[in-house]
Amino acid sequence: MALISAAALAYEILLMRLFSIILWHHFAYMIISLALLGYGASGAVLTLAQRAVQQRFAPLFSAAAAAFGVSAIVCFSLAQRVPFNPLEILWDPRQPAYLLAVYLLLLLPFLCAGACVCMALSCFRGMVPRIYSFDILGAGAGSLGVVALLFVLSPADALKLIGALGWVAAAVAWLECGGPRRWPAGLLMALAGLPLLLPQAWVAPTMSPYKELSQILRIPEARLVVEQSSPLGLVSVVESPRIPLRHAPGLSLNATTEPPPQLGVFIDGEGLNALTRFDGRQGSLVHLDQISSALPYHLLRHPRVLVLGAGAGADVLQAHYHDARQIDAVELNPQVVDLVARRFADYAGGLYSGIARVHVAEARGFVAASAERYDLIQVALLDSFSASSAGLYALSENYLYTVEALQDDLRHLQPGGLLAITRWVTLPPRDALKLFAAAVVALEQSGVADPGSRLALVRSWKTSTLLVKNGAFDGADIAAIKAFCVARSFDLAFYPGMRPEEANRYNVVEPPDLFDGAAALLGPGREEFLQGYKFHIAPATDDKPHFFHFFKWRSLPELWSLKGQGGLPLLEWGYPVLVATLVQAAIASLLLIGLPLAWVTWVGARQNNRMPLAGPRGRILVYFLAIGFGFMFIEIAFIQKFVLFLSHPLYAVAVVLFAFLLFAGIGSRVSGRLAEGARAMRYPVAAVAGAICLSAALCLVLLSWLFQHPMGLPDAARILISAALIAPLAFFMGMPFPLGLAKVEATDARLIPWAWGINGCASVTGAVLATLLAIHIGFTAVVVAALVLYGVAAAARP
Structure with missing residues (x-):
């Protein structure tokens, strides 16, 4: 469980790095959203196939883990071949379809990883807190480990290694579940080496032709002199001996001298910076x-x-x-x-x-x-x-x-x-x-x-x-x-x-x-x-802090009316893409929640089983929606907030995810004991929701001080401070999901995959919606909205 979760979270963060190279790093919200949609979709699929999972758990779990390893590489490679260009999304009607194709392709690996987790939660009754804790502890290790990995490996090599991890997880699962024969585990372990042997060209990121570096390299005889990769970016140095590079932004039209020879320096193919030859004169x-x-x-x-x-x-x-x-x-x-x-x-x-x-x-x-x-x-x-x-x-x-x-x-x-x-x-x-x-x-x-x-x-x-x-x-x-x-x-x-x-x-x-x-x-x-x-x-x-957000809805009709006169470039493409992603996520989430619910209800009616009444089902729906939205609102707000303190978007994603997942995993294990004592403690979810509110309020008070005083400390010290600040909040945030799932298990275990899907799909929409809300109302308001949602969850506890 820890292996497959670590691989999935490492893949999620690696996709952010890869999209920084291929397109732009601001696709992070989409990557998080599609990862969670994959997890939510796994709940929908397993709701429809619970009997098969119960009967053939070991081969299905191993197959899903191996499928993650294959799809992580294959789906990324195919997604690169989709002609999606965000710069054309406002005037090319095919671009939303291309965006959806990229979304669905990259969804598949996360569906496989989510299926592994959901199968374990469904089949091992009474072990929900333990399984969930290993799931998120592994995910936390993967989120931080991939950043360290990117200091020594290129993104393409890291992708191959993550693909191999899926096969290793499949082999370990087969052995752990006591498969009838040992040789399939050996075969799976041997196949884990295949991704590492793939040609680099098959998995290397292909940069958008609209990026500055791609344009510069079209100059005759222009060539890459140096290319170095790290979590902070792909640094490329370009020389153009035939047609010299000349970069002096806004140079006066009265100037009579030209710049000396220069090399072009790019980070992730953008932000041309001139390295000027200086002879001391x-x-x-x-x-x-x-x-x-x-x-x-x-x-x-x-x-x-x-x-x-x-x-x-x-x-x-x-x-x-x-x-x-x-x-x-x-x-x-x-x-x-x-x-x-x-x-x-x-x-x-x-x-x-x-x-x-x-x-x-x-x-x-x-x-x-x-x-x-x-x-x-x-x-x-x-x-x-x-x-x-x-x-x-x-x-x-x-x-x-x-x-x-x-x-x-x-x-x-x-x-x-x-x-x-x-x-x-x-x-x-x-x-x-x-x-x-x-x-x-x-x-x-x-x-x-x-x-x-x-x-x-x-x-x-x-x-x-x-x-x-x-x-x-x-x-x-x-x-x-x-x-x-x-x-x-x-x-x-x-x-x-x-x-x-x-x-x-x-x-x-x-x-x-x-x-x-x-x-x-x-x-x-x-x-x-x-x-x-x-x-x-x-x-x-x-x-x-969204300095570059200039979009106003009321200007849209006027700018759209200037379409024939070149008015559309005045619209930032990033904002429409965000809205389009939110719409897609919301529609997919409704389908993935509503379809399994209808199926379970219909099957129960046909078999004349004692299904939960509408009230309990409604409480389950509201509860898992609320904690799904609430968790993502806080997590996304903290990731964006900690970009300032931790100096880089990728560091913020990795460290904040690691801290949230690590301490939420610990909280999940503790929640098992809390659930056992729930009879003595009448309102455990309400108490946890109150603790989340107090912890979040403390974080908001401390953040303003944090971003003033210790910002000059070394990276390691700032990472430790960040983790310490997040720890109490994350600890309590790890409890509502296993507490609610344990209650669902006691009511009707067949609804566990559905509850898992609800939480996952709410998180999908929440990841995108949190970004949209942060632009308009600010991070603090997003956190406050999350606390209100946890209050709703406490009131609707199943």
Whole structure:
């Protein structure tokens, strides 16, 4: 049981890594949803085949485990061949069908794994807590183990190993269940080696042709120089000798010099970062003064600079060109740092060994833990233009651009220091206005009476740069900003005292432009402007950190009416995909719950058996729906919340899942004793629900402190702190399911697979719905909704 559950959870997390390479990492909610749908579907299938399971448990269990091993590899390989392109989902009617095909293919392995668990729960009466605890303990080990595995194996090799685990579980199950002959176990163990022998090309992830790396490699003679994989991403370095790469975002059209030779650095095929050849001559870096991010260096002399998201070092070179007296560079991915500091040290001119002090850390955590103050904090342009403009990040959490993040940055500035953030220009304005709104709120909450006196915004043809000053801009600052823009034909978007006619002079766009929006955000009608604007540009916060979510339902008819004029790209595809997935999950869940219920009722009526009355069946339905939704709401909210504390989405998924599953497994074992004492304890489920509410409330109180103080600790320490915080809550959350299932077993054991299916299908819809709710109402509200659901479960206990 532990083996097959470990393999299933490892496969779930590995699929997130694989989809990060193939498409984008924001498919995590879909992966979790389809995993749970597979588990729910297993309950439906076994409800219809209970007699066969009882009679031939050992061969069916072993067959299901082996089928998991086969389907984990085969279904992923087939899913890659489905021509699903999320960028076309709004205008190609075939894309929803392709999405459904991918969904159903990847569902099959989880159906097989879920069938193993459900068969064991159905056949071994009186052992529900023990079986369930080994199920989730194994799952917890698999969720953390696969992350460690990805440090030493490529995703393709990890996939083959997980496939082999299914065969090993089948062999162990055959031996444990006392099969009539021993040789099938030996054969199954021998077959476990077959996945490891598969050619790499059969299982290697195939990157979307719409990703930046795929596009770059279409250039004649462009080639991969280096490719390295880890849980943090697939790092690819590209060289193009025939048609040189030139990456200088928003380079002034007045520029007369071109960048020196560059290599392209990509993470998971996106976010082009330039590794520039530097021979030590300052004159070779003149182009770095011709982009909008150079503005703060025209207001400061020899600043102490902190670069957040340094990547391959373009912003570090910019600081060096402008005679910064000290440069601290923060980069999350150690592979990128190692490439610049070692493999390409000579090419980069000792950028990360002699020019800057490099810190491998998450940017927000580094700032929170640092006691230093800087003259300039530069937030690099971290994402790709194509991904940002297409709405690819609409579902992702980003804690760099929240109100609280800006406040942290401002606290680490010297008096007169500057925070500079560069973003891509999108039309109509979205990113820049949302960031400007966050800066206004951050200054107001910091006690600044006139936030407009500390803000400046400029725009090139491709990028915009926002400056937030620790103090008011004076006349000399404003003169320097004007001179900088005039020399480069950049547009002034806002500075204190700016007149409307000064805006929109060089790169002319139709209103509403940035100046109109900035003025409205500083005026008394801010809330009306935010409500009336066609995109969602309210400031992102740590509780609602979806900075790239701009979708508004009321704008949909207008944008759809512009379909023939190119209006659809203004819609982020991520949000419609999420809604489409929710609809698919809800329909599938209703079918998987309703069909088995109808079957069991019909069979019972024909056989004239004593079936549970409608009341008990209704209580079972409500109870398992409530705990399924409640568990997933809390789990998904915590995963998204811990992205900030644990620095990376994959780390957050693995650690939070591990902690929840580990301590929920322990709670499940304890619940067995609680169920035995249920006669003495009249309302065990109500007591557990109360404990869950108290534990969750404690977590919510501690989280705000947690994300301020220990964020600079090493990874191991933060993982332990996360587990300790989650432990009490997860312990009690592991109890309602086995308590309810034990009650169902005592009432009518034939309903165990159905109850399992209800819980699984509720979890399916809950995984997607939790993400949707978090975007709109925030993580805290999602957790509160989960606690209400646990209260409903306590009231409806079967």
